[in-house]
Amino acid sequence: MTKRSYADYDLSNEIKRAIAVLKYETPTEVQSEVIPLAMEKQDLVVKSQTGSGKTAAYSIPVCEMIEWEEKKPQALILTPTRELAAQVREDVTNIGRFKRIKAVAVYGKEPFTKQKVELEQKTHVVVGTPGRVLDHLERETLDIDQIKYLIIDEADEMLNRGFIEEVEAIINQLPLNRVTMVFSATLPKDVENLCHEYMKDPIHIEIESTGLTADTIEHFLIEVKEEEKISLLKDVTVVENPDSCLIFCRTKENVDTVYSELEKANYSCERLHGGLEQEDRFAVMEGFKIGNFRYLVATDVAARGIDIDNVTLVINYDVPMEKESYVHRTGRTGRAGNKGKAITFATPFEGKFVKAIENYIGFEIPTIEAPSHQEVVRQKAIFEEKLNSRRVVRNNKTARINQDIMKLHFSGGKKKKIRAVDFVGTIAKIPGVTVDDIGIITIHDQMSYVDILNGKGSLVLQSMENATVKGKKLKVSKAIK
Numbered sequence: 001m002t003k004r005s006y007a008d009y010d011l012s013n014e015i016k017r018a019i020a021v022l023k024y025e026t027p028t029e030v031q032s033e034v035i036p037l038a039m040e041k042q043d044l045v046v047k048s049q050t051g052s053g054k055t056a057a058y059s060i061p062v063c064e065m066i067e068w069e070e071k072k073p074q075a076l077i078l079t080p081t082r083e084l085a086a087q088v089r090e091d092v093t094n095i096g097r098f099k100r101i102k103a104v105a106v107y108g109k110e111p112f113t114k115q116k117v118e119l120e121q122k123t124h125v126v127v128g129t130p131g132r133v134l135d136h137l138e139r140e141t142l143d144i145d146q147i148k149y150l151i152i153d154e155a156d157e158m159l160n161r162g163f164i165e166e167v168e169a170i171i172n173q174l175p176l177n178r179v180t181m182v183f184s185a186t187l188p189k190d191v192e193n194l195c196h197e198y199m200k201d202p203i204h205i206e207i208e209s210t211g212l213t214a215d216t217i218e219h220f221l222i223e224v225k226e227e228e229k230i231s232l233l234k235d236v237t238v239v240e241n242p243d244s245c246l247i248f249c250r251t252k253e254n255v256d257t258v259y260s261e262l263e264k265a266n267y268s269c270e271r272l273h274g275g276l277e278q279e280d281r282f283a284v285m286e287g288f289k290i291g292n293f294r295y296l297v298a299t300d301v302a303a304r305g306i307d308i309d310n311v312t313l314v315i316n317y318d319v320p321m322e323k324e325s326y327v328h329r330t331g332r333t334g335r336a337g338n339k340g341k342a343i344t345f346a347t348p349f350e351g352k353f354v355k356a357i358e359n360y361i362g363f364e365i366p367t368i369e370a371p372s373h374q375e376v377v378r379q380k381a382i383f384e385e386k387l388n389s390r391r392v393v394r395n396n397k398t399a400r401i402n403q404d405i406m407k408l409h410f411s412g413g414k415k416k417k418i419r420a421v422d423f424v425g426t427i428a429k430i431p432g433v434t435v436d437d438i439g440i441i442t443i444h445d446q447m448s449y450v451d452i453l454n455g456k457g458s459l460v461l462q463s464m465e466n467a468t469v470k471g472k473k474l475k476v477s478k479a480i481k
Contacts (some may be wrong), residue, residue, distance in 0.1 A: 002046070003459045004026050004027060004032065005026060005027070005420040006019050006024065006027060008034050009036065009039065009060075010039065011060070012064060012099065013062055014096075014099040015060060015063055015064050015095065015098075015099060016095070016096060017098050017371075018095050018096070018097050018401060019060070019095070020098075021097070021400055021401050022094055022400065022401060023181050023400070024056060024395070028052055028053035028056075028057070028190075028209045029052070029054075029207050030048045030052045030053055030054050030057045030205070030375065031053050031057040032057065032062070033057075033205045033207065034046060034054075034061070034205060035045075035060055035061050035193070037055060037063035037182065037203055037205075038057075038058060038179070039061045039063070039064065039065065041065075041179045042179070042202075042203050043180045043181065043199040043201065043202040043203070044180075044181045044182070044203055044204075044205060045181075045182045045199070045202045045203070045204045046181065046182065046183045046184070046193045046205045046207070047185070047186070047187050047204075047205070047206045047207065048183060048184075048185070048205075048206075048207040048208070049185050049331070052207060052415040054113075054153070054183050055087070055091045055153070055239060056089055056091065057078075057097075057183075058151050058153075058181055058183070058246065058476075059091050059092045059095045059184075059238065059399065060095055061400075062092070062125065062149050062151070063092065063095045063096035063101050063125075064451065065148075065149070065163035065474055066096070066099075066101060066124045066125070066309075067097055067098060067426070068100060068101070068111045068124070070124070070146055070227070071122040071123075072123070072143045072145060072151065073096070073104075073123050073124065073125065073126045073142070073143065073144065073146065073147060074125070074146050074147060074148050075124065075125040075126070075147065075148070075149040075150075075175070075201065076126050076128075076133070076147050076149070076151070076152070076478065077092075077125065077126070077127040077128075077153060077197065078128065078129070078133065078148050078150075078151070078152050078153065078158070078162050078167060078170065078171075079128070079129060079150040079153045079154060080129065080130075080153075080154050080157040080158045080160075080163060081129065081287050081322060082108065082110075082278060082286070082299070083281070083285065084153065084154065084282075084353055085105045085106070085107045085127045085128055085299065086105050086152065086282060086285075088105075088106075088127045089103045089104070089105035089125075089127045090338060090398055092125050092127065094127075094271065094280075094397060094398055094401045097401050097439065097453075098436075098439075098453065100107075100439050100441075101124045101125060101156040101440075101477075102121065102122060102124050102125070102437075102440050103123075103124065103126070103127060104118045104119060104121075104123050104125070104126050104127070104128075105127045106126060106127070106128035106129075106132045106133060106136060106142070106247035107128055107129040107132050107278075108129060108132050108275075108278075109278035110130055110279075111277060112139075112141075113186075113327055115136070115141075116136075116139075116141045117286075117444065119141055119143075120200050121442055122143075123442065124327070124387055124419070124423075128370060129165050130158065130163045130166035130168060130170060130307070131163070131187075133170055134169055134273060136168055137170065137173055137318045138315055144173060144175070144374075145175065145176075147174050147175055147178055148175075148177075148178050148179060148480060149178060149179050149180075149181070150174060150178055150179070150181070151180075151181045151182075151183070152167060152180075152181070152182045152183065152194075154183065154184065155182050155184040155191045156185055156186045156188055156191055157185075157387070159188055159190050159409065162366075162448050164190055165192065167194070168194070168198075169241070170195050171198050179201070180198060180199045180200075180326070182194070182195055182199070182202075182313050183328075185324065185326075193319070199336070202452050205247050207317055208272070209278070211250040216338065216339050216340060217333055217334035217339075217340045217341065218332055218339075218340070218341045218342070219330065219341075219342050219344075219363075219365045219404065220341070220342070220343045220344070220365065220366055220367075220368045221344050221346055221354065221365045221366065221367045221368070222236070222343060222345055222346070222351075222367070222368060222369070222370050222464065223257070223346055223347075223348070224345050224346070224347060225347060226347050227343055228314075228315060229333075229347075230257075230258070230261050232314065232345060233247070233258065233261075233262075233317060233345070234262075234265060235370060235371045235376045236343060236370075236371060237267075237280040237295070237383070237465075238371070238379050238383040239375050239376060239379050240313050240341070240343075241312035241379060241382060241383045241386055242294070242312040242341075243295065243312045243391060244291075244293070244294055244295075244296075244311050244312055244313075244391060245295050245296070245312065245313040245314070245315065245434075246287070246296050246298060246313075246314045246315070246332050246333070247295060247296070247297045247298070247314075247317050247322070248296070248298060248299070248315070248316050248317060248318070249297065249299060249314045249317045249318050249319065250318035250319075250320070251297070251299065252273040252274065252275045252281075252299060253300060254272050254317065254318060255272070255273045255299055255480075256273075258297045258459070259271040259297045260269075260316060262295060262297065266387065266392075267272075267295050267387065268286045268292075268293040268294045268295065268297055268345040268387065269293055269296065269297060269447065270287060270288065270292075270293050270295075270476055271284070271296070271297045271298065271326060271462070272285070272296060272297070272298040272299070272301065273298065273299040274299065277352050278368045281301075285313065285334060286294070286406045287393050288431055290399070291390065292391075293391070294386075294387070294391045294478060300320065300325050300329065300469050308437070309334045311332050311340065312330055312333060312338075312339075312340060312341065313340070313341050313342075313343070313345075314329055314330050314333045314340070314341070314343075315341045315342075315343050315345070316342070316343070316344035316345060317331075317345055318345070319344060319345070319346050319347075319350040319353045319354060319357070320357070321353060323353075323356045323357045323360035323361075324357075324360070324453040325353045325389055326344075326357045326361065327359070327360075327361065329342075330342035334352045344365065345466050351431045353389035355442070356378060357382065369427075388475065400462070404453060404454050404455040405439060405447055405451050405452065405453050405457070405461075406451075406457020406461065406462065406478060407450070407452075407478070407479040408449065408452060408453050408457070408461060408464070408476055408477070408478065408479060408481040409447060409448075409449055409476065409477050409478070409480075410423075410447060410448045410449075410450065410464075410469070410475070410476050411446075411447055411474050411475035411476075412446070412447065412448065412469065412472060412474040413442065413443045413444045413445050413446050413447050414443055414445050415445050415446060416446065416469055416470075416472055416474075418443065418469060418472070418474075420443060421449050422469050422470040423438070423441055423448065423469060424438055424441070426467055426469050427450070427460055427464070428463070428470070429450075429461065430460060430463045430464075432456070432459060433456050433459065433460060433463075436453070437452060437453050437454050437456045437460075438451070438452065438453070439451030439452065439453045440460075449479055457478070461476060461477075461478060464476040
């Protein structure tokens with residue numbers, strides 16, 4: 001019998017509390033199958049679509065089984081893209097928030113030394129792309145002696161990107177007495193071989209996707225000539241008037257064109273593609289999550305790294321060349337039980353791509369007419385009113401779990417011989433504060449950060465202004481993110 005409530009699993013109060021705050025109502029199918037077996041430390045090969053809740057399927061048991069006291073990393077999660085690494089780190093941090101689980105993401109195009117400093121701290125979970133993880137291993141800045149859990153996420157995508165050899169090189173350095181879990185949307189031969197070679201009697205779990213796309217998404221197709229796409233895009237957005245909208249293009253050039261056209265028309269929008277600096281890509285993603293703008297124009301690079309509960313409309317400005325991309329793109333809407341809509345613009349020459357997608361997803365995408373001039377005129381005023389108002393994000397998981405947390409900055413660290421226990425000892429003595437109110441503590445050479453949970457931040461901040469830590473007077477302030 002499949003369990004359909006998180007209460008059925010043997011989870012600690014800290015993890016249950018995080019699940020409740022994150023509004024994970026009932027386990028998805030992949031979670032029901034994976035969590036109990038993962039808690040029994042079984043090797044698993046899981047075939048499951050994106051958007052099926054697989055990150056939580058492995059993060060919940062991993063956060064539960066991690067021993068907080070151990071300073072060295074206990075779990076290594078490999079992902080094919082930097083965006084996904086950042087997303088998974090955030091999910092693990094959220095789920096492990098009240099257990100004070102520290103997760104670090106390591107990937108290329110970011111200073112190596114910054115990651116090295118982070119890894120010198122007590123770290124429970126490392127999430128990373130294979131190249132950068134290997135880099136850390138070679139330079140001995142990542143200690144893997146205590147790794148008990150290895151998770152390979154989106155293994156088929158690792159293969160597509162040519163990372164399998166790097167993944168094998170990493171596996172060959174890991175302790176043998178570990179649990180290994182592989183997650184993949186498809187199981188190509190090379191991924192199967194990888195599993196057989198490096199896993200102990202893995203249990204295979206296949207989540208039968210009732211159709212590959214979520215049944216909370218409505219799909220439509222509009223036929224259009226290439227040169228009329230921009231005006232169609234404007235008409236569709238006026239009539240649909242989405243709260244938030246992802247527009248996917250095939251190339252960077254198309255992203256730039258669409259973005260500048262929308263900007264000229266005063267849309268609140270941003271763009272995302274591989275040509276942007278990594279820092280800018282993360283800033284755009286973060287901005288979209290917290291509601292700084294309503295429209296995001298992107299290449300497929302964004303489809304695998306965005307986990308936002310309330311994208312109401314996905315527009316495929318260009319038909320994706322790869323049928324799998326259609327599932328990844330449209331899977332950005334209709335998440336977390338919300339309704340979503342996906343509209344694809346198809347030119348007369350793209351019929352064969354559309355057919356391939358339809359065969360893959362198992363249904364025909366209904367064709368609809370472009371909005372009529374009258375409809376556009378009728379909706380224009382309401383559209384413009386929304387365009388000028390800020391997008392309200394009601395469902396940003398990270399914001400929800402962080403709303404009662406204040407990060408404090410202290411002007412002292414390792415150089416003053418200060419350790420985490422010194423902060424715990426001092427802060428837990430404040431009347432009305434207990435050890436349970438102290439979150440993740442990060443100690444650098446010259447400064448330290450302490451997360452204060454449960455809305456006790458202001459109280460601690462006030463009390464610490466006059467207190468000493470290990471006999472030393474430290475300046476304390478609210479940390480700037």
